[in-house]
Amino acid sequence: MSRVLNNVGPMKDETRERVLQAAAELGYVPNALAQQFARRRSGNIGVILPFVPKVHLFSTYYFSEILSGIGETAKRCGYDLLLIFREPDGARDYAKLFRTHKIDACIVLGSENVPEERSALAELKAGGYPFCLVNQRYDDERYETVDADHFAGSKAAVRHLLEQGKLRVAFVNGPEQYSNSADRLEGYRAALADAGISCEEELVYVGNYSRKSGQELAEPIARRIRGGGIDAVFCANDRMAFGLMQGLRERGLEPGEHYALVGYDDSDGSRIISPRLSTVAVPFYEMGSLAAAKLLDAEQRAQAEIAVLPVSFIRRETS
Amino acid sequence: MSRVLNNVGPMKDETRERVLQAAAELGYVPNALAQQFARRRSGNIGVILPFVPKVHLFSTYYFSEILSGIGETAKRCGYDLLLIFREPDGARDYAKLFRTHKIDACIVLGSENVPEERSALAELKAGGYPFCLVNQRYDDERYETVDADHFAGSKAAVRHLLEQGKLRVAFVNGPEQYSNSADRLEGYRAALADAGISCEEELVYVGNYSRKSGQELAEPIARRIRGGGIDAVFCANDRMAFGLMQGLRERGLEPGEHYALVGYDDSDGSRIISPRLSTVAVPFYEMGSLAAAKLLDAEQRAQAEIAVLPVSFIRRETS
DNA sequence: ACTTTTTATGTACACGCGTACATTATGGCA
DNA sequence: TGCCATAATGTACGCGTGTACATAAAAAGT
Numbered sequence: 061m062s063r064v065l066n067n068v069g070p071m072k073d074e075t076r077e078r079v080l081q082a083a084a085e086l087g088y089v090p091n092a093l094a095q096q097f098a099r100r101r102s103g104n105i106g107v108i109l110p111f112v113p114k115v116h117l118f119s120t121y122y123f124s125e126i127l128s129g130i131g132e133t134a135k136r137c138g139y140d141l142l143l144i145f146r147e148p149d150g151a152r153d154y155a156k157l158f159r160t161h162k163i164d165a166c167i168v169l170g171s172e173n174v175p176e177e178r179s180a181l182a183e184l185k186a187g188g189y190p191f192c193l194v195n196q197r198y199d200d201e202r203y204e205t206v207d208a209d210h211f212a213g214s215k216a217a218v219r220h221l222l223e224q225g226k227l228r229v230a231f232v233n234g235p236e237q238y239s240n241s242a243d244r245l246e247g248y249r250a251a252l253a254d255a256g257i258s259c260e261e262e263l264v265y266v267g268n269y270s271r272k273s274g275q276e277l278a279e280p281i282a283r284r285i286r287g288g289g290i291d292a293v294f295c296a297n298d299r300m301a302f303g304l305m306q307g308l309r310e311r312g313l314e315p316g317e318h319y320a321l322v323g324y325d326d327s328d329g330s331r332i333i334s335p336r337l338s339t340v341a342v343p344f345y346e347m348g349s350l351a352a353a354k355l356l357d358a359e360q361r362a363q364a365e366i367a368v369l370p371v372s373f374i375r376r377e378t379s
Numbered sequence: 380m381s382r383v384l385n386n387v388g389p390m391k392d393e394t395r396e397r398v399l400q401a402a403a404e405l406g407y408v409p410n411a412l413a414q415q416f417a418r419r420r421s422g423n424i425g426v427i428l429p430f431v432p433k434v435h436l437f438s439t440y441y442f443s444e445i446l447s448g449i450g451e452t453a454k455r456c457g458y459d460l461l462l463i464f465r466e467p468d469g470a471r472d473y474a475k476l477f478r479t480h481k482i483d484a485c486i487v488l489g490s491e492n493v494p495e496e497r498s499a500l501a502e503l504k505a506g507g508y509p510f511c512l513v514n515q516r517y518d519d520e521r522y523e524t525v526d527a528d529h530f531a532g533s534k535a536a537v538r539h540l541l542e543q544g545k546l547r548v549a550f551v552n553g554p555e556q557y558s559n560s561a562d563r564l565e566g567y568r569a570a571l572a573d574a575g576i577s578c579e580e581e582l583v584y585v586g587n588y589s590r591k592s593g594q595e596l597a598e599p600i601a602r603r604i605r606g607g608g609i610d611a612v613f614c615a616n617d618r619m620a621f622g623l624m625q626g627l628r629e630r631g632l633e634p635g636e637h638y639a640l641v642g643y644d645d646s647d648g649s650r651i652i653s654p655r656l657s658t659v660a661v662p663f664y665e666m667g668s669l670a671a672a673k674l675l676d677a678e679q680r681a682q683a684e685i686a687v688l689p690v691s692f693i694r695r696e697t698s
Numbered sequence: 699a700c701t702t703t704t705t706a707t708g709t710a711c712a713c714g715c716g717t718a719c720a721t722t723a724t725g726g727c728a
Numbered sequence: 729t730g731c732c733a734t735a736a737t738g739t740a741c742g743c744g745t746g747t748a749c750a751t752a753a754a755a756a757g758t
Contacts, residue, residue, distance in 0.1 A: 063737090066716080070735050092479040094714035097416040098743060104461075120647070124439035131464045140481070142423070143460035145450045160411040162459070271651065302651040309653065328439070329648050332590065332621040334628065382707090385746080389705050413744035416713060 065090065104142040105134050105355065106163035108154065110170035111145045121327045122344055123169065126194060129348025130167060137356035139164070146170075152180040158189040165189075165355040167348075171196040172237040192351040197239040197366060205366040206351040210240045213340040213371035214247025215254075217294050217322045220338070220373055222255045226292035226320050230263045230284070232277060232304060234296045244296050244324070263290065267300045274300030278307020285319050292379070298323035298330045298339055305333070305378075315378040322379050335377035342371050384409065423461040424453050424671065425482035427473065429489035430464045440646045441663055442488065445513060448667025449486060456675035458483070465489075471499040477508040484508075484674040486667075490515040491556040511670040516558040516685060524685040525670040529559045532659040532690035533566025534573075536613050536641045539657070539692055541574045545611035545639050549582040549603070551596055551623060553615045563615050563643070582609065586619045593619030597626020604638050611639035611698070617646040617658055624652070624697075640697040654696035661690050 063069050082088075096102050107130060109123065127141075134141055142163055146152060157163045166184075171177055171193050181203060184191050192204045221229050231248045234241040249259045265281070267273030274295060281304065284290040295301035301323035305315055315321040316335050323330055326341035347369055354367070382388050401407075415421050426449060428442065446460075453460055461482055465471060476482045485503075490496055490512050500522060503510050511523045540548050550567045553560040568578045584600070586592030593614060600623065603609040614620035620642035624634055634640040635654050642649055645660035666688055673686070 063716090068717085069737090072736065075736080089475060089478045091714055092481045093412075093416045093419065093421060095716080097412045097713085097745090098715040098717090100412065100743070102412060107462075120439045120443035124443065127462070128464075131462060135464065141462035143426075143446070143450060143462055145447075145454065156408060159408045162411045271647075306651065306653070328590075329651050332625065332648050333651055334625070334653065382746090387747080388707090391706065394706080410744055414746080416715090416743090417745040417747085419713070 100161065101164050102142075102161055103139055104163045105130070105139045105352065106142045106144050106157055106166035108144045108146055108166060108168045108170075111148045121329075122325065125344035126169060126348035126351075129345040129350075130352045131348075133349045133352035134356065137352070139352075139356055150176050152176050154180045154191070155183040155187050155189065158184070158187060166191045167351050167355070168193050169195070172235075173198065173239065174237055190355050192354050194347055194351050195238075195240055199239070202365050204354055206347045206354065206369070207240070207366060208342045208347060208369045208371050210243035210371065211247040211250070213324065213342070213373065214244040214294070214296075215251045216247075216371075216373040217324070217338075217340055218248050218251035219254070220375065221292040221294060221320055221322060221379060222251060222257070224292070224320060224379060226379075227255075227257060228263070228288070228290050229292045229294055230265065230281060230290045232265045232267055232274060232281075232293060232295040232300050234267060234269045234300075236266075241296060248294060267296075267303075269297050269299060271299045271303035271306075274303025274305075275307040276303075278304055278311060282308055282311040282313055285313055290319065292320035292322075294322045294324075296324055298325045298327040298337060301337055301339075302329055302333065305337075320379040322373075326374055330376070338374060338376045338379040340371050340373050343369050419480065420483050421461075421480055422458055423482045424449070424458045424674065425461045425463050425476055425485035427463045427465055427485060427487045427489075430467045440648075441644065444663035445488060445667035445670075448664040448669075449671045450667075452668045452671035453675065456671070458671075458675055469495050471495050473499045473510070474502040474506050474508065477503070477506060485510045486670050486674070487512050488514070491554075492517065492558065493556055509674050511673050513666055513670050514557075514559055518558070521684050523673060525666045525673065525688070526559070526685060527661045527666060527688045527690050529562035529690065530566040530569070532643065532661070532692065533563040533613070533615075534570045535566075535690075535692040536643070536657075536659055537567050537570035538573070539694065540611040540613065540639055540641060540698060541570060541576070543611070543639060543698060545698075546574075546576060547582070547607070547609050548611045548613055549584065549600060549609045551584045551586055551593060551600075551612060551614040551619050553586060553588045553619075555585075560615060567613060586615075586622075588616050588618060590618045590622035590625075593622025593624075594626040595622075597623055597630060601627055601630040601632055604632055609638065611641075613641045613643075615643055617642035617644045617649045617656060620656055620658075621648055621652060624656075634697040641692075645693055649695070657693060657695045657698040659690050659692050662688050 063071060107127065131141055144157065154166065157166065168191060178198070182201070185201070185203065192206060194206050195208065197205055197207055218229055231245070233245055236242065245264070252259045265277050267277060281290060281293065293304065295304060301321055305321060313319060321337065323337045323339040326339045330337040330339045350367055350369070382390065426446065450460055463476065473485065476485065487510060497517070500517070501520070504520070504522065511525060513525050514527065516524055516526055537548055550564070552564055555561060564583070571578045584596050586596060600609060600612060612623060614623060620640055624640060632638060640656065642656045642658040645658045649656040649658045669686055669688070
C-alpha cells in the first residue's frame with residue numbers, strides 16, 4: 061500500500077492497479093498525521109508574520125502578494141503553509157518550531173534588525189534549520205535571503221525627480237532596523253551624487269512606514285516647500301506618501317503642482333489616489349515564490365544565498 | 380513525562396519538579412508530529428482562501444483583517460493556522476483535508492454560491508466536520524456562519540443619501556453568487572421603500588467587486604448623471620467605488636459635487652482617496668476572531684449557528 | 699496491626715505509516 | 729532441468745507520544 065502510493069521499489073502494473081482500486085473502493089485516504097510521523101517531516105513550511113492586530117503597520121498589499129507567491133510554490137512542491145504570527149511580547153523562538161517538527165522550513169517576513177530577532181535567526185542558522193528572509197538583509201551574517209533592489213529603485217526614483225528639474229529632493233525614509241531603509245537611503249544619496257548635488261541631512265526625514273507618520277511630517281516639509289527648500293519628496297513607501305500628501309493638501313500644497321512626489325511599492329492605493337502616485341513597483345509575488353523555491357525546490361537550492369530581484373520605477377501623475 | 384506536561388492524573392509536586400528539571404537539562408521538547416499522531420488531532424485549523432495569483436479580486440484588506448482575527452483566536456486556543464488556497468480548476472475537496480486529518484476544523488473565506496462549492500460544503504456537513512463560513516450564507520442550508528449585517532449597512536448608506544436630498548440613488552452591486560450581494564440589494568430596496576420611492580431596476584448595476592468593473596460602469600452612469608437620472612451612487616464595495624470615481628472623473632464628474640458616492644468596507648483606500656469616501660465599516664477582524672472561536676472555543680460553541688455582526692456607516696466627503 | 703480506600707508511579711501497547719529485510723515468484727541461460 | 733539473478737511481494741519493526749491498566753505507596757478508617 062505504502063509502496064504503490066509512493067511508487068517505491070519495483071512492482072507489477074497489475075498489482076498496482078489492484079491496490080489502487082481496492083483503496084478507491086474502501087475510500088482509503090492516507091492519514092497525514094501518521095505519514096508525517098513516520099517520515100519525521102511535517103510537510104509544512106512556516107511563514108512568520110509580524111503580529112499586527114487591527115493595525116496596518118505594514119502594507120497588507122505587501123503581505124498578500126508575498127503570501128500568494130509562497131503559497132503557489134509551496135503547493136507545487138507538495139508543502140502546506142503554516143501561518144505563524146510573531147508574539148507581541150518579543151518572544152521569538154523560531155527554532156522551537158523546528159525542534160518540535162512543526163515545520164520543515166520557514167520564511168521570515170517583516171524581519172527587523174533588533175537583538176531578539178538577530179539571536180532568533182542565529183539560533184536557526186546554528187541549528188542548521190532551513191529558512192529564508194524576505195526583504196531584509198543582515199550584512200554581517202550570510203542568511204538565505206530574497207531581497208529587491210531597493211538601492212536601484214530609490215536611485216531611479218530620485219534620478220527621475222532630478223531629471224524633472226527638481227533639485228531639492230527630500231527623502232522620507234523608514235526605520236533603520238530594516239535593511240531596505242538603508243538601501244533606499246543609499247540609493248537616494250547615489251542619485252544625488254551622480255547629479256553632483258550634495259546630500260543635505262536636513263532633507264532626510266524618518267517615519268515608520270505608516271500613513272500617520274507621513275502625515276505627521278507634513279508640517280516641517282510644508283514649511284520647507286514654501287520656503288523653496290524642497291521641491292520634491294521621495295517617500296520610502298506609498299503609505300507614508302499618502303499620509304504626507306494628505307497633510308500637505310490640508311496645508312494647500314498639491315502634488316504635481318507645488319511639489320513632486322514619488323512613493324514606493326506600487327500598492328493598490330497608488331492607482332486609486334488622485335493624482336495617481338508615481339512609485340516603484342516591487343515584485344512581491346515573485347519574491348515570495350522564489351523564497352519558497354529556494355527552500356523547497358532542489359534545483360533552486362544551489363543558487364546564491366542572497367537573491368536581489370529588480371524593481372521598476374513607474375511614473376504617474378505626481379511627478 | 381507525558382503526564383506532567385499534560386497535567387493528567389494525580390502526582391506529587393516534587394515528582395513534577397524533578398521531571399520538568401530533567402526535561403530542561405536534556406533540552407527536551409515534545410515532538411509535535413508524534414503528539415498529533417497519538418492524539419489523532421493535528422491541532423491545525425484550516426483557512427480556505429480563494430486562489431488569486433497576482434490578481435486582487437478580493438480586497439487584500441478584507442483577508443488580512445479576517446486572517447489576523449482568526450490567528451489571534453486560534454493562538455489563544457492553542458491551534459495553528461494552515462493556509463489553503465483553493466484550487467484554480469474548481470477542485471474543492473475540502474472534506475479530504477479532514478479525512479487525511481490535516482486539519483481539525485476549517486474556516487471558509489470567499490465562499491460563493493456555485494454548485495461545486497455547495498457540494499463541497501454539503502460533504503463537510505455530511506461528514507460532521509466542524510467548519511464555519513465567513514461573510515456568506517446559504518439560506519437553504521444551516522451552516523455555521525459568521526456574517527455581517529449587510530442589509531442594515533446598505534440600508535443605512537442609502538438612507539443617508541436620501542436624507543441628503545439625493546432621491547435618484549443608483550446601486551452598483553456585486554455578483555449574485557455572494558449572499559452579501561443579495562443582502563445589500565435588499566437593504567437598498569428597503570431604504571427606498573421606507574422613503575416611499577419605487578425601486579427602478581435600471582438603476583441597479585452589477586460589477587464583480589473589482590476596481591475595473593466599477594470603472595467600466597462609468598460610461599452608462601455618467602450619461603444618467605448628466606441626464607438627471609442619477610444623483611447618487613451606492614457601491615457594494617470600495618474598490619468598485621474607486622474605479623467608478625476614476626471613470627466618472629475622466630468624464631468630468633466629481634464626487635460630492637456632481638453626484639454623491641458611498642462605498643462599502645472602509646478599506647484603507649477609502650481614507651487616502653480624495654475626496655475621502657463615505658463607506659460602511661465591517662468588523663472583519665472580529666468576524667475572523669468569532670469564526671475561530673465558534674470552532675475552537677467550547678464556550679462559544681453553543682451559540683446560534685449564524686452570527687450577524689453589526690456594521691456602521693461612516694460619512695466622509697463624497698456624500 | 700490490618701484492611702480499605704485513595705494517591706502516585708510503572709508498564710505496555712496502540713496509533714498508521716515507511717522501510718529494511720526476508721521470502722517467494724519470474725525469467726534468462728547453460 | 730537446474731541454477732542464478734532479478735523482480736515482486738510478505739513481514740516485522742520503529743517512529744515518540746498518549747493512555748489504560750497494573751502495581752506500589754501513602755493515607756484513612758477499623
